[in-house]
Amino acid sequence: MTQRYDVVVAGGGPAGAAAAWQAAQTGARVLLLEKAQFPRDKPCGDGLTPRAVGFIQKMGMAQDVAKFHRVEGARVYSPSEWSLSFPHRPGMPDHGHVARRSELDGMLFENAGSMGAELRQGAECVATVTDRNGRVGGVTLKGGEQIRADAVIAADGAYSPIKRSLSLHSQYNGYSAIAIRAEMTADCPDGDSLDIHLKLTSGGKQLPGYGWVFPLGGGRVNIGLGYVNSYKKWHQINAAELLGEFLATLPAQWRLPSIAELRKSHAIQAWRLPMGFTAWPPWRPGVLFAGDALGAARPASGAGISKALQSGLAAGECAVAALNNGGPDDFTDYAHRMKAAWGTEYRRGRVFHRVVAIPAVAEAGVKVLDSVNHPAVRSRLLFWEGWREAAASGARR
Numbered sequence: 336m337t338q339r340y341d342v343v344v345a346g347g348g349p350a351g352a353a354a355a356w357q358a359a360q361t362g363a364r365v366l367l368l369e370k371a372q373f374p375r376d377k378p379c380g381d382g383l384t385p386r387a388v389g390f391i392q393k394m395g396m397a398q399d400v401a402k403f404h405r406v407e408g409a410r411v412y413s414p415s416e417w418s419l420s421f422p423h424r425p426g427m428p429d430h431g432h433v434a435r436r437s438e439l440d441g442m443l444f445e446n447a448g449s450m451g452a453e454l455r456q457g458a459e460c461v462a463t464v465t466d467r468n469g470r471v472g473g474v475t476l477k478g479g480e481q482i483r484a485d486a487v488i489a490a491d492g493a494y495s496p497i498k499r500s501l502s503l504h505s506q507y508n509g510y511s512a513i514a515i516r517a518e519m520t521a522d523c524p525d526g527d528s529l530d531i532h533l534k535l536t537s538g539g540k541q542l543p544g545y546g547w548v549f550p551l552g553g554g555r556v557n558i559g560l561g562y563v564n565s566y567k568k569w570h571q572i573n574a575a576e577l578l579g580e581f582l583a584t585l586p587a588q589w590r591l592p593s594i595a596e597l598r599k600s601h602a603i604q605a606w607r608l609p610m611g612f613t614a615w616p617p618w619r620p621g622v623l624f625a626g627d628a629l630g631a632a633r634p635a636s637g638a639g640i641s642k643a644l645q646s647g648l649a650a651g652e653c654a655v656a657a658l659n660n661g662g663p664d665d666f667t668d669y670a671h672r673m674k675a676a677w678g679t680e681y682r683r684g685r686v687f688h689r690v691v692a693i694p695a696v697a698e699a700g701v702k703v704l705d706s707v708n709h710p711a712v713r714s715r716l717l718f719w720e721g722w723r724e725a726a727a728s729g730a731r732r
Contacts, residue, residue, distance in 0.1 A: 340366045340453075342654050343474055343484035345460040345497055348377065349640055350626025350647035351490030352443035356394055357651030358488075359452040363658070366482065367452045368474070370459035370491075373444060377436035378516060378604035379640070381557045382406075382529055382549050387641035389427040390648065391443075399442050403432040404552035410528040413705040418528065431529065433549045433557065435518075460491055462500040463622065470664065471501070471621030486654040486663040487622040490647060493609050495628035505615040507630065507681075510688055512544070512637040515574040515605040516559025517597045518551065522590040526550040533701050535560060535581065537572050541698035543691040546581045558582065558591070561608070561637050565692035574605050610634040611681045611688070617646075617673050618666035625650040629673075634684035646673065 344355045347369025355367035383391070383400070391400045407430055408420040421429055448454045464473035464481050473483035474497065489497040532546040544562025551557055560581050562569060579594030597603050613630025617623060625631065625646040632639035653669035691697050 338366075339473075339483040340364045341484065341658060342366070342486045342488060342651070343482055344368065344452075344488045344490060344651075345474055346490035346492060346626070346628070347371075347373075347444045347454075347456070348440055348490060348492070348626060348643065349443055350628075350631070350643035350650075351488065352440070352447045353390070353394065353644045353647030354488045354490055354625055354651035354654075355447035355452040356443075356450045357648045358655050359447065359450040361655045362451075363655050365447075365452040366484070367444065367447050367454050368458040368460055368476075368482075369444060369454075369456050370477075372456045373441035374437045375440070376604075377440060378514070378606040379436045380514075380516060380547055380549060380559060381433050381435055381518075381551065382547075382640070383432045383434055383439075384638070384641050385421045385424070385427045385429060385431050387644060388431060390641060390644040392428070394443075394446060395449075396442065396446055399446075400432060400434070403434040403439075404525065404550055405527065406431045406433060406529050406550065407527045408529075409531055410526075411531045411533065411704075413533040413701055415705050433529070433551050435551065459496075461496050463487065463497055465501075465621075469620070471619065485621075485658050488625055488647075488650045488654060489622055489628045490625045490643075490650075491628050493607055493627040495614075495624070497622065498614055498624065498628055501619065501622075503614055503619070505613050505630070507612045507615055507685065510563075510565075510609065510611040510613065510630070510634050510685060512561045512563045512608045512610060512632075513569060513572075513574060513605070514559060514561035514608060514637065515578050515603060516547075516557055517578070517602040517604070518555060518557050519592050519597065519602060520554055521556045522554075522588065523586070525552050525554065532581070532584075533704065535562065535577075537577055540694040541701060542566060542572075542694075543688075543697050548585065558585075563634075563637075563688050563692065565688050566694075567692065575603060578603070608632050608637050608639065610637060610639075611685050612673075612677075616670045618669050620664045623650045623654055623666050623669055631677075634681055634688045636684075642677075645676065649673065649676075 341363040459477040462475040530548040546560040549557040609630040610632040611634030614624040626643035631642040
């Protein structure tokens with residue numbers, strides 16, 4: 336017997352969990368599907384900006400998020416060292432956290448269930464159910480099971496099977512970042528800042544990217560790096576070797592493991608991060624895209640957890656609103672919401688993505704930042720480039 340729901344959400348990460356939580360609030364019958372079994376890890380910088388923390392708090396999880404390691408700001412090396420406090424914005428906390436995705440995602444998933452969403456783990460969406468006009472009316476799971484829904488929210492990641500099954504394209508395709516990270520023990524006190532290293536080179540040339548060191552607490556750190564694929568020779572870079580070179584620049588007294596040791600212990604994770612709206616418009620009749628399936632990460636920095644939460648909450652709200660006002664064939668309001676929130680920022684970010692790919696420009700940019708002594712000016716420069724948000728999300732997600 337085919338099951339039917341008001342809203343089916345594919346993907347149990349931050350975007351999907353936020354969408355399910357938001358839609359379930361209205362009393363809609365919501366099903367949240369996750370292909371893995373929790374706890375499961377996800378390659379990420381593991382950082383939560385104040386904006387991300389604010390969204391999580393508004394979802395009723397202030398005490399839950401508070402258990403993660405707290406950070407008060409960012410410390411930037413360019414290569415000189417300087418500090419930035421998190422910006423003060425109305426309705427947001429003045430601090431961030433560093434949270435393992437193996438813990439954070441399960442917490443968000445269960446929170447959607449507490450609001451009334453039905454939860455299923457080990458349920459992998461492989462395609463959509465579409466009618467003769469191409470309208471999406473449900474999903475097909477691995478194994479052949481079909482689940483019908485009035486609206487589908489695709490939050491199924493960077494390689495979104497739902498998006499692929501619909502053969503969708505976007506004028507913004509091609510904007511992405513390559514990132515790699517590892518969690519390890521460091522022989523140093525737990526920090527209260529997110530450390531960003533702008534001087535990231537390969538073959539003596541400045542890369543359009545950065546390295547990070549984020550404290551997890553308990554003597555553990557998340558160390559990684561990311562760079563955008565607009566750099567013409569990005570495919571020639573061995574990311575693991577580059578991570579090893581970055582580790583070698585960090586203090587010897589930390590007694591960090593070698594790249595060989597990290598490889599042997601399978602601690603290294605690498606991933607590709609689509610950014611800047613790789614599914615646009617962000618909906619088709621019957622389906623909305625959120626998180627990495629939307630390409631919601633910032634095109635300048637790759638910061639994405641707060642964007643995933645924000646797009647998920649908006650998708651859940653807009654899906655239910657459409658169902659209550661005429662049906663699921665038109666989610667134009669969702670496109671308007673996303674464009675109003677991020678349109679200008681992402682348009683500038685795509686320009687930055689292309690320009691910074693030129694090593695000489697990237698090198699000059701780092702030198703300019705390093706030469707500026709006024710904290711407010713540095714803060715504005717970093718904020719425009721997206722580095723401020725990146726200071727809490729790594730290249731993420």
